[in-house]
Amino acid sequence: MNDSWENLIAGVKNRDIRAAARLITRVENRAPGWKEAMSRIYSRTGSARVIGITGSPGAGKSTLTCAMTKELISRGLTVGIIAIDPSSPFSGGALLGDRLRMKEIFETPGVFIRSMATRGMLGGLCQAARDVVRILDLFGKDIILVETVGVGQDEIEVVKTADLVMVVCMPGQGDGIQAIKAGVMEIADLYVVNKADMPGVDEAVADILAMLELSTETGKPSAPVLKTSALKNQGVKEVVTAFLDHRTDEDRRQAKAEIRAREEILSLLAQEVSGYILKQWENENRFCESVNQVLKKQKDPYAIVKEMTQRFNWS
Amino acid sequence: MNQGGKIRVLVAKPGLDGHERGAQVVAYGLRDAGFEVIYTGLRQTAEQIVSTAIQEDVDVVGLSILSGAHLSLTRKVMDGLKAQGADDILVIVGGIIPDPDIQKLKDMGVGEVFVSGTPVSAIAQYIASAVSTRKNAG
Known part of the structure; x- marks a missing residue:
């Protein structure tokens, strides 16, 4: 079975149970390409x-x-x-x-x-x-x-x-x-x-x-x-x-839909941003080091986060 | 293995024997080894096991059989998986299995047979290494 995203999505559309099961696993595992795949199916x-x-x-x-x-x-x-x-x-x-x-x-x-x-x-x-x-x-x-x-x-x-x-x-x-x-x-x-x-x-x-x-x-x-x-x-x-x-009456439904869309964008953004920073951090092997510094009371968590985000000119 | 991916294992008891303890011990033990274990309990038909394995997209099906009917029950599950094109799923068998039947099960395509008394850690180790070998091969 060809497990490309494209094939899996086509399989799901054709009501292929195995393709659906596999697509779920891939997306659940956040395999590279999952966001693009979800983006492709969203409108449907x-x-x-x-x-x-x-x-x-x-x-x-x-x-x-x-x-x-x-x-x-x-x-x-x-x-x-x-x-x-x-x-x-x-x-x-x-x-x-x-x-x-x-x-x-x-x-x-x-x-x-x-x-x-x-x-x-x-x-x-x-x-x-x-x-x-x-x-x-x-x-x-x-x-x-x-x-x-x-x-x-x-x-x-x-x-x-x-x-x-x-x-x-x-x-x-x-x-x-x-x-x-x-x-x-x-x-x-x-x-x-x-x-x-x-x-x-x-x-x-x-x-x-x-x-x-x-x-x-x-x-x-x-x-x-x-x-x-x-x-x-x-x-x-x-x-x-x-x-x-x-x-649900229309006003309430609208309000609910708006809250949902808001929450979803925010949660995806938060995951993306923290994931990105953490990845960089781990590449530099600094995450473990930072945890140790906190444990040894050499640094505090606030300072560490500030240090990590400073390069983005946030704070 | 995919980033964040967990090994998923279906622990099922095919056939009519009502002794669930062993399967439960294995299910809990595999959870503690870090696997995601789908537990479906007693008296499963081969068809139920196959359909669950496919929908849950498991890496491994573990069959616990103490009834003596291990050859025919396992055969049915293996055939069912094959018919669905899902014979890439690793099947292992545990329970009371007489020595001469172990090879017969392996000849059907069963990955390993764990007789009573096997520590769960040995099963977990086998699964972890067999699944990673398969994923790398695939």
Whole structure:
């Protein structure tokens, strides 16, 4: 298989699964030429609807994702899934286990599942996830579900890039709902209380409604709260209908799109600039040296950064 | 290997045996060795394994088999990968494998066989060197 960027992109357009998988790997690895490749496909993307799914660990996000996918497929839609799990900060490795709950759709035609590790890139996860969304979009997926654990700012940023954000809770969480509300509260378009076959479901719904009442943001329609039992396939149809029917009013959509475009340019720029400087630094072998100087208290980090940026006449 | 690229490994248990412990130990061990491990758990069909390996674009498929059906299950996975043009993916097998079958598995194209008792570090070392050799060759 000829792995040139051109061939891979052509393959994705022809709905070649292997080409899509490989293009994702290349872009995720930031192989030389990735930005040019993304630039080439950008104009052909934007037609897929992107749903961000977040919530605390164990709430049933993957099981729900699987159940929703089956429902979407039965409605004649194609689905791409990006399932994000954390990388270990110690080894850099990751255990990506979301597929454990999605076995039923491994071979379903029209479904493409990709597991993704956070890889500990500063702000990089967000961009990498956006890139994978675009590749799946080019691949022709109607709906793209981005699933991530609702802990850590980076991951919340990821779901924020979606057209619609779904927060999954479960009964008996109590303070768990409190814990995820920071940062998530403002971005949820839809709440789902999963495991509704367990006791305490009505209390969980009441908790969320009470929390929503406290929201002071004006002009935002309050997010619906739905109940599901993903394992028993109950309430899943209603959730799918809710997000397919969900329409953001035009002003809000525009505002969101503007913020997104702004954030994306800034994040690409920040990565580019810091990457460029760091590369020069490493070429001169100075990064390690600087770290040592800080450790030995010979220099401070402020002075080092100033020194490094001075040559660009910035400061 | 590409800059920032991680070795991706699918750890899967084909067939009907329900003993998951070994596969889990290997999955965690490989994560700790710095690999990205996709873990799909018990009772996978060859078709599920092949489709996962392709969508996830893994470098390595690790099959854990303790049922005694390693020859036929591995054959199915190898054939499936080949049918999809994905036989460049390295396949390794672990579990309870009788000595005489090790060569038979290798003849099918399996890269290495790790019988029970193998330290995970040995598997990690094998994967790291085999994948880098393959990438350089490709």
